[in-house]
Amino acid sequence: MTVRVGVIGGGQLARMMIAPAVELGLDLRVLAEADGMSARLAATAVGDYRDLETVRAFARDVDVVTFDHEHVPQRVLRALVADGVQVHPGPDALQYAQDKLVMRARLTELGVPQPDWAAVRDADQLQRFVDDHGGGAVVKTPRGGYDGKGVRVVHGGDEAADWFAALADGDALLAEELVPFTRELAQQVARRHSGEMVAYPVVETVQRDGVCAEVIAPAPGVGGRLAELAEGIGRTIAEGVGVTGMLAVELFETDDERILVNELAMRPHNSGHWSQDGAVTGQFEQHLRAVADLPLGGTEPREDWTVMINILGGPADGALEDRLAQAMTAHPSAKIHTYGKSPRPGRKVGHVNVAGADLDDVVYVARAAAARFL
Missing domain, CATH: 3.40.50.20 (Rossmann fold)
Known part of the structure; x- marks a missing residue:
């Protein structure tokens, strides 16, 4: 059937x-x-x-x-x-991707490394947190934020006054330690309801204006202990929250080679688009396998490197289809995925994947193909 x-x-x-x-x-x-x-x-x-x-x-x-x-x-x-x-994922799991305060509390219970954090309900509480953390903090709205929305770096409690004023009785904002990270990573894990689990290589993500712009898979220079740690964190969270389907764990890497959990997504995620053309099983197929309770597929890379570049905004004249043919002609090794959206500034309208043996060459071709749409 x-x-x-x-x-x-x-x-x-x-x-x-x-x-x-x-x-x-x-x-x-x-x-x-x-x-x-x-x-x-x-x-x-x-x-x-x-x-x-x-x-x-x-x-x-x-x-x-x-x-x-x-x-x-x-x-x-x-x-x-x-x-x-x-x-799938069920509400008991999905709540941790819907509410960042609930997520932080559960990750604390699981003993997962993460930034110091607190629930703050007014400017005075936020000011105390800022004072205790070197004069700065990241403030987030617990629900609804994505792609940099609902996130603010502050250096004083009054800098989130408008958000506090909009809170319902009993609600709070999330204050987090301002982490001095060297780069951002992402770890993807897939889990079936039966408990079978597979992990993808940890990747490096590059954000611009709060939006993921590039992904390099696997993350350069990540191997051995750090790769095992990232995978272990992903598996611990997937098991600990009981997720079914794809789980993306966004991570900060610090200059002393620690990694801290930033946020979670319980679905296919921008950091995994590279796997469509760069892994044995792409994340979209894997998610469907997991939620339909089918055996999970291999996660091994098909090439040494895969680079994903988001197409953000698109051409001002809206002629995305014309640019597609130009990009395909100029860069036949690039795999171009479009979303059927009308271009507008900052909007994700597609992405480019390029895979190969030489990272510099792969990055160049991926960026050049994506630039055809600007």
Whole structure:
């Protein structure tokens, strides 16, 4: 019997699940937020993922529900589980990707290395945290932030006054130690409900304006103890929160070769796009295998190096399709993935993957191909 996988969210992550679903013989269905979204080829319903009855109606026609994003409310997720729907990752796991304060508390329980942190409810509490941590801190809204949104570096308690004013009674902001990191890394792990788990090589990520711009796989200079530590952290978190599907653990590497957990994502993630063309099993196929409870695939790199470059913004005239042909002609070794989105400043409209034996050459070709879209 064909397994029907329902994806809530019609963005590019759902779009990139379509091809591997076909190859695995799965019936992929998508609940999109609006008409014409990236995953429109598989959109079988359009509606509000925050509305319980809309989601319930969608879930009736699938065997398992998974996600393109982590924003479906807990009340909706738990109602689906109560209805007997298979939800992967489930609400007990997904809460740690939805609320950064809940995440920090659970990582503390698991003994995972992370920045010092505190829940702060007013400017005085934030000021005390800043004073105790060298005069600076990172303040985050616990819910809803991504790609640099909901994150602010502060040096005084009054610099988050507007956020405090918007808090509901009993709510708090997250204050974190301002980590002097040397670079950012990411560790991906896939886990089946049965407990089978596989890990990908740790990668280096480069952020610009809070958005992931480049990924190098594997991370240069990471091997031995550091690679084992990153994988161990990923496996500990995946097991400790009971995630099913892909888990991405964003990490800081410090100058004394420590690594600290920054944030979590429980779905395919930008840091894993390289695996589409650079690993034995890409992250989108792996996620589907995991949520459908199929045996997990190999995670070994196909080449010495793979570099992923995000296409951010796209051409001002909107002629993305014209630039695609130019990039393919100029750089035939580049694998170009577009998201079916209209270009606008800062928007992710696609990415480029290039793999090969020489890192300098791979980086050059990937950047040159992506530059064709600017």
